[in-house]
Amino acid sequence: MASFSKCYAIKKNDFIKAGDASIKIKNLLKSTDIDPAIIRRVAVCGYEGEINVAMHGGNGKICIDIGENQITIKIDDDGPGIEDIDLAMKKGFSTATDKWREMGFGAGMGLPNMFKNADKFNIESEKGNGTHITMEFSLKGNI
Amino acid sequence: MTEREENIYSSYFLYKKDLCENCSECIKACPTHAIRIRRKKNLRFLDKCIGCGECIRVCPTGAMTTASKGIEDLNKDKFNIAIVSPVIYSQFPDIMATDVLAGVEKIGFDLSVDLTHFLELFQFATEEYIKRNKSNDEQTPYISPICPIVIRLITHKFPNLLKNVLPLERPVALFSAEIKENISKEYKVAEEDIELWHITPCPAKIISKKTQFLNEKKYINKSIGVNDIYVELFHEISKIKKKNLDLYCSGKSNVLFSGRSFEWGLSGGEIAGINNDKSIAVSGLKDTIAYLEKIDLGLLKHIDYLELRICPEGCIGGALTAIDKYIAKSAIRRLVNIYGKGRRLSKEKIMKLYDDGYFFTTVDTSEIKDIYGVKQNEPLSLDQLMEIDELVGIIKGRNCGVCGAPDCKTFAEDIVRGKAEFEDCLVPNLKQKVDKKKAENKTE
Numbered sequence: 086m087a088s089f090s091k092c093y094a095i096k097k098n099d100f101i102k103a104g105d106a107s108i109k110i111k112n113l114l115k116s117t118d119i120d121p122a123i124i125r126r127v128a129v130c131g132y133e134g135e136i137n138v139a140m141h142g143g144n145g146k147i148c149i150d151i152g153e154n155q156i157t158i159k160i161d162d163d164g165p166g167i168e169d170i171d172l173a174m175k176k177g178f179s180t181a182t183d184k185w186r187e188m189g190f191g192a193g194m195g196l197p198n199m200f201k202n203a204d205k206f207n208i209e210s211e212k213g214n215g216t217h218i219t220m221e222f223s224l225k226g227n228i
Numbered sequence: 229m230t231e232r233e234e235n236i237y238s239s240y241f242l243y244k245k246d247l248c249e250n251c252s253e254c255i256k257a258c259p260t261h262a263i264r265i266r267r268k269k270n271l272r273f274l275d276k277c278i279g280c281g282e283c284i285r286v287c288p289t290g291a292m293t294t295a296s297k298g299i300e301d302l303n304k305d306k307f308n309i310a311i312v313s314p315v316i317y318s319q320f321p322d323i324m325a326t327d328v329l330a331g332v333e334k335i336g337f338d339l340s341v342d343l344t345h346f347l348e349l350f351q352f353a354t355e356e357y358i359k360r361n362k363s364n365d366e367q368t369p370y371i372s373p374i375c376p377i378v379i380r381l382i383t384h385k386f387p388n389l390l391k392n393v394l395p396l397e398r399p400v401a402l403f404s405a406e407i408k409e410n411i412s413k414e415y416k417v418a419e420e421d422i423e424l425w426h427i428t429p430c431p432a433k434i435i436s437k438k439t440q441f442l443n444e445k446k447y448i449n450k451s452i453g454v455n456d457i458y459v460e461l462f463h464e465i466s467k468i469k470k471k472n473l474d475l476y477c478s479g480k481s482n483v484l485f486s487g488r489s490f491e492w493g494l495s496g497g498e499i500a501g502i503n504n505d506k507s508i509a510v511s512g513l514k515d516t517i518a519y520l521e522k523i524d525l526g527l528l529k530h531i532d533y534l535e536l537r538i539c540p541e542g543c544i545g546g547a548l549t550a551i552d553k554y555i556a557k558s559a560i561r562r563l564v565n566i567y568g569k570g571r572r573l574s575k576e577k578i579m580k581l582y583d584d585g586y587f588f589t590t591v592d593t594s595e596i597k598d599i600y601g602v603k604q605n606e607p608l609s610l611d612q613l614m615e616i617d618e619l620v621g622i623i624k625g626r627n628c629g630v631c632g633a634p635d636c637k638t639f640a641e642d643i644v645r646g647k648a649e650f651e652d653c654l655v656p657n658l659k660q661k662v663d664k665k666k667a668e669n670k671t672e
Contacts (some may be wrong), residue, residue, distance in 0.1 A: 087611070087614065088494075088610075088612045089610060089614050091618065104522075104525070107525065108521045109523065109527070110520070111525065113613075116605065116608050116613070117605065117607050117608050117609070117610070117613065118607035118609075121388060125526065126526075128524075128525050129525065129526060132525055132527075150668065151610060151613065153610060199316075
């Protein structure tokens with residue numbers, strides 16, 4: 086089936102640029118007639134993911150795939166990986182340092198927020214092997 | 229060739245073909261990609277121009293200018309009132325604001341009026357509005373309605389943020405709504421004989437018909453750039469007194485002004501007069517867009533109010549100013565030191581006006597779209613997205629701009645929308661290459 090894909094790099098510790106890819110993705114989607122509510126959910130998930138990678142993960146990339154029936158966002162990084170995924174998915178849990186908290190990050194809402202906003206959410210991670218997230222958003226014949 | 233063919237107008241600008249050297253700087257600088265040159269010098273403005281003036285700033289030959297007719301447009305049979313924005317004071321370092329006002333009358337206006345009281349009124353009202361409507365999660369952070377270009381940018385690129393625009397009338401609208409009536413009584417002139425002029429650094433305000441932000445259109449008759457009158461005004465002012473500020477250094481001796489009013493033209497000057505420590509001031513095209521993108525993502529919820537200005541450093545960086553923005557900034561700092569930062573107006577009076585609804589706009593911000601006539605692009609289909617991407621891949625260009633579009637991607641989009649031709653691109657046999665690729669895709 087025909088689909089449109091694009092990938093963007095995410096850099097470790099770069100909080101000024103983290104989020105830029107999601108903005109590009111948002112603007113790409115805005116040039117289509119996809120429902121703005123869906124675009125917002127995609128952008129929020131992408132943004133949270135980017136911040137997570139920059140903050141904890143290391144270097145990585147975010148990819149979008151627009152199909153006829155769904156949008157898929159994949160976020161992969163080569164960081165330290167997550168030891169306990171169930172714990173990381175809990176609201177309010179965060180390993181962010183004080184420095185990041187001062188900048189307004191680290192509220193422990195990143196992963197739960199992504200889980201909440203995506204129609205399908207899958208996370209794979211183990212210590213030393215990075216983190217790999219796939220999120221799907223149903224378009225239900227929207228495009 | 230007739231003048232009509234030589235000069236091309238957008239809603240806000242005038243392009244003089246004979247001065248153009250085809251460098252395409254303006255095309256690349258335009259934030260909404262509203263300029264194209266197709267088929268040798270035939271420049272076109274698309275319906276996406278927001279009047280920001282970037283094209284004027286980057287044009288090396290002066291081919292891109294405002295559509296201002298200048299002071300020659302002054303009709304001597306009318307009673308001409310000039311509304312003087314505080315930015316104008318910053319253009320005359322070490323000259324008293326009152327002398328500037330006097331100078332404006334010498335160059336041909338019957339009356340010059342200072343706007344700054346209304347700026348303070350607006351700041352009070354903003355402060356109160358935020359205080360009373362803080363918990364409205366849908367609309368926060370509120371966006372300042374002051375910069376007309378920001379509002380046009382939002383209309384064009386972020387229409388769902390129009391709800392965030394503070395629904396208060398801008399000071400100049402509040403002011404002009406009253407002034408004709410008052411002057412008519414005081415000077416015994418018929419209201420229809422009064423022409424209201426706005427002297428402004430802002431290119432988006434030059435064609436008054438297009439300055440239709442909320443209620444403004446009803447009052448302002450003509451607008452003129454600060455740089456249109458600068459030299460004449462400078463000569464007149466130097467004749468008036470030739471005294472410098474030191475002679476007036478008696479603190480707040482002049483009750484007409486507060487330092488706050490001069491700060492208005494600076495980035496941060498609007499929020500400086502608003503008691504709210506959760507406000508941010510952002511200036512410059514790039515940063516303003518970056519912040520709007522963030523609000524669009526649902527971020528910055530912890531901020532109450534955003535003062536956004538398209539021009540770098542605020543209105544003193546406007547495309548129609550006469551002196552450099554940093555010199556102007558320093559001039560303002562001196563004025564603030566002399567006049568102090570006190571407020572001139574009594575809160576009780578203003579609160580009464582506020583409760584009477586004096587400040588609220590009568591136009592629904594969501595209607596602004598129609599008022600400006602800024603058009604959005606037709607949405608692209610998934611197939612078109614892929615077509616554009618493929619075309620960009622085939623061109624493999626470096627955004628040379630020969631085609632007359634700002635970059636290869638925009639050119640590809642123009643092609644897919646049927647608004648450009650393959651031959652406009654430097655890549656030889658582009659059409660054949662695209663057809664070949666299409667055939668390959670089919671067989672796959």
